[in-house]
Amino acid sequence: MQGSYISRRSFIGIAGMSALAVAGFGLAGCSGSNGGSAESGSAASGKKALSGTITAVGSTALQPLCEAAAEQFMQENPGVQITVQGGGSGQGVTQIAQGAVQIGNSDVFAESKLKDSSDISKIADNKVCIVGMAPIVNADVTIDDIKLEDLKKIFTGEIANWSEVGGADAPITVINRASGSGTRATFEDVVLAGTKVPDSFKPQEQDSSGTAAKMVASTPGAISYVAFSYFDSSFKALKVDGVEPDAQNVEDNSWKIWSYEHMYTAASPDEATKAFLEYMMGEEVQGGLVEQQGYIPMSGMKVEKDASGKVSNK
Known part of the structure; x- marks a missing residue:
């Protein structure tokens, strides 16, 4: 696997890019299907490869899904390094409002943790699952x-x-x-x-x-x-x-103890963070990892809940 993150389970090292560079030189001038294997998907398609560092802190309830998604995302984007940590929703919301991390994971709406409206205006809510x-x-x-x-x-x-x-x-x-x-x-x-x-x-x-x-x-x-x-x-x-x-x-709210899983970001997140959030809402995660990891896709809900806790039919 390429990419790394620090989690409650493990730290996975990032494979150095030097090996890929050597392979690229070795394949220079070759034709046919083997020649394409030296290029990443991004390079082959003309897209700029993603790079950057993302730290996600907060909810331990969301941590297993965030870890699993981060691992898959980094396999596809070896230039991005993601660190996933717990600490609780309060810490996640506080740290993203302070600009200390790229993602603040939370089981609760930020409004319940941040009383200053100026702090709330600095961040964007991304509900990724239930x-x-x-x-x-x-x-x-x-x-x-x-x-x-x-x-x-x-x-x-x-x-x-x-x-x-x-x-x-x-x-x-x-x-x-x-x-x-x-x-x-x-x-x-x-x-x-x-x-x-x-x-x-x-x-x-x-x-x-x-x-x-x-x-x-x-x-x-x-x-x-x-x-x-x-x-x-x-x-x-x-x-x-x-x-x-x-x-x-x-x-359908027959079981009433539930919440959204929020991944709060800056109001204007950096390119790598934005791409990871898009990945979280994409088919690989929503159609696979969410249920595999014991969560509920947003699309399955027949009800919705607001920041005050009021539940209503969709």
């Missing part, structure tokens, strides 16, 4: 379905034992996301619905969706919440009020 989020529990938890009201009581500390919601007599360990997390904001908007968490209730917090998922998988009686893109067999996702956490139920 992400569903769900409560997850350790595999030893015996319930599969939970009432929304009971879920709220667990995350406000009112319910502290699984026996109170139909499970075994075992303590509940709540694992929250950090305060800047867009996943947490989305979850709390629906589940807590404005209910204040008592100051005396202090569950542990994790900075990333991946870490929260690992903690739930390894901690008896644990509960947290993650994006559908983090679902695996090491823990169990709960139904809420009998509704299954899946894409079909998100599309």
Whole structure:
């Protein structure tokens, strides 16, 4: 693979262009189909090859898709180097508004993080897909379905034992996301619905969706919440009020814990960033990676949500 990015998984080095240059000299003067192989697609078509550096920071819910798309994009555009980092939606929105990065990834609208309208005017919103989020529990938890009201009581500390919601007599360990997390904001908007968490209730917090998922998988009686893109067999996702956490139920808002995945850029992004955003909205990503990675294409939604959280039919 050509290209590189730094992610929560790995750093992939960029192959040097010297090898291609040597191959080009070796093939100089050759004719036929082999002669064309020395040229990149951009050069052969007369297009200027893309080059530049892109840093995307923010939502860990969007991170798996952004990483996968970046890897494919760099294979096709070896002159572009993309770094993908987490840190939470708040950090993504703040850093793009400050001009510190090229892309700020966020599960929430920038308006919820930036109060200064002049900051909002500096950036452009690019909604690239939908992400569903769900409560997850350790595999030893015996319930599969939970009432929304009971879920709220667990995350406000009112319910502290699984026996109170139909499970075994075992303590509940709540694992929250950090305060800047867009996943947490989305979850709390629906589940807590404005209910204040008592100051005396202090569950542990994790900075990333991946870490929260690992903690739930390894901690008896644990509960947290993650994006559908983090679902695996090491823990169990709960139904809420009998509704299954899946894409079909998100599309018509039967499952209410969901959000857009935003990739905020400068109002006038540089050429490489603009090309990457166009790639994110193209068929390779929207028709392939989005669903493969556990997200929902924009085209599948039967409803839409505004910055205030109001949902309406399309």
